[in-house]
Amino acid sequence: MDKTYFDQPTVEVAKRLLGQLLVHRSPEGLTSGIIVETEAYLGLNDPASHAYRGQTPRNSPMFGPGGHAYVYFTYGMHYCFNVVTDYPGEAVLIRALEPVEGISLMKARRELDDLNRLCKGPACVVKAMGITKEYNGISLAGEPLTIESTDVMPPISISKRIGISKAIDEPLRFYISGNPFVSKLKASRK
DNA sequence: TTATGGATTAGCT
DNA sequence: GCTAATCCATAAA
Numbered sequence: 001m002d003k004t005y006f007d008q009p010t011v012e013v014a015k016r017l018l019g020q021l022l023v024h025r026s027p028e029g030l031t032s033g034i035i036v037e038t039e040a041y042l043g044l045n046d047p048a049s050h051a052y053r054g055q056t057p058r059n060s061p062m063f064g065p066g067g068h069a070y071v072y073f074t075y076g077m078h079y080c081f082n083v084v085t086d087y088p089g090e091a092v093l094i095r096a097l098e099p100v101e102g103i104s105l106m107k108a109r110r111e112l113d114d115l116n117r118l119c120k121g122p123a124c125v126v127k128a129m130g131i132t133k134e135y136n137g138i139s140l141a142g143e144p145l146t147i148e149s150t151d152v153m154p155p156i157s158i159s160k161r162i163g164i165s166k167a168i169d170e171p172l173r174f175y176i177s178g179n180p181f182v183s184k185l186k187a188s189r190k
Numbered sequence: 191t192t193a194t195g196g197a198t199t200a201g202c203t
Numbered sequence: 204g205c206t207a208a209t210c211c212a213t214a215a216a
Contacts, residue, residue: 039195048197050212058212076200076209093197122197163199 005085006066010090013066014040014174015082017092021100023131025144029105031129032140033097033119034150037175037182039161041082043089047166051089061137062091069145071136078123079120081131083140083147094164095122095173097129098181105130121183154179 006013015038021082023032041049043062050059050072061070066086073079082091097119099106106118106128119125131145155177160169162184175182 039197050197053213072197073212074196075198076196076211080197082197095197100210121198137210161197165195 007086010042010085010087010092011172012039013083013085014038014092014172015156017094017147018156018174019150019154021148021150022094022129023101023146023148024131026130028130029102031102031105032100032148033125033129034100034146035094035096036098036179037094037096037173039093039095039174040172041091041093042172043087043091046090047168048161048164048168048170049089049091051091055089057110059089062089064119065138065139068137068139069131069135071099071131071133073133079126079131079133080122081126081129081135092124094125096175096181096183097125098179099128116180120181129169 007170017035017038020035021032022035043049043051051062061068062084066084068084070082070084070091071079082093084091086096099118107113109130110118110128119128135145157177158171159173161173
């Protein structure tokens with residue numbers, strides 16, 4: 001994963017992350033999964049983005065350098081994980097993974113035995129991978145959390161984003177066509 | 191200082 | 204399909 005990867009437009013990064021491998025080397029063990037579903041959040045131009053109203057203490061990682069993590073807490077109980085791009089306030093939400101390594105550890109963290117649902121949904125990804133708020137703002141260029149390039153060029157489907165109340169019609173969700181680990185088969189709700 | 195609502199999930203109807 | 208669970212950043216006063 002070279003540095004120039006994240007200077008692409010955020011939508012482009014969101015597409016290119018599909019098929020890549022997210023790897024976490026934790027004290028408990030290694031877990032990894034193929035990114036199968038992402039959403040783009042376009043900062044100052046996007047009412048649905050946390051960065052829409054400008055930089056705040058919470059969203060400041062999104063205004064930092066590309067290739068860093070933005071981890072935020074929401075709904076009183078869940079964390080979500082984003083990859084920041086070089087564009088100020090913009091980031092890509094990782095919505096789902098296809099588990100590859102450390103599946104038994106993921107199952108333990110999730111207290112769930114269902115492989116298909118282990119990393120299905122942004123909060124599930126965070127929990128299964130063992131990502132915490134301590135990762136907010138760190139670089140993904142090396143340990144302990146990183147993204148490894150693969151040569152695969154998966155077929156990509158596009159839909160509206162999920163779970164938001166503003167700019168709900170923007171086609172900014174991307175997923176690997178037909179992949180059973182994608183969180184929602186249908187496009188958007190509400 | 192107080193109020194609001196959220197880039198969700200799981201479980202029940 | 205509907206809703207409870209449950210914290211906290213941001214907005215409003």
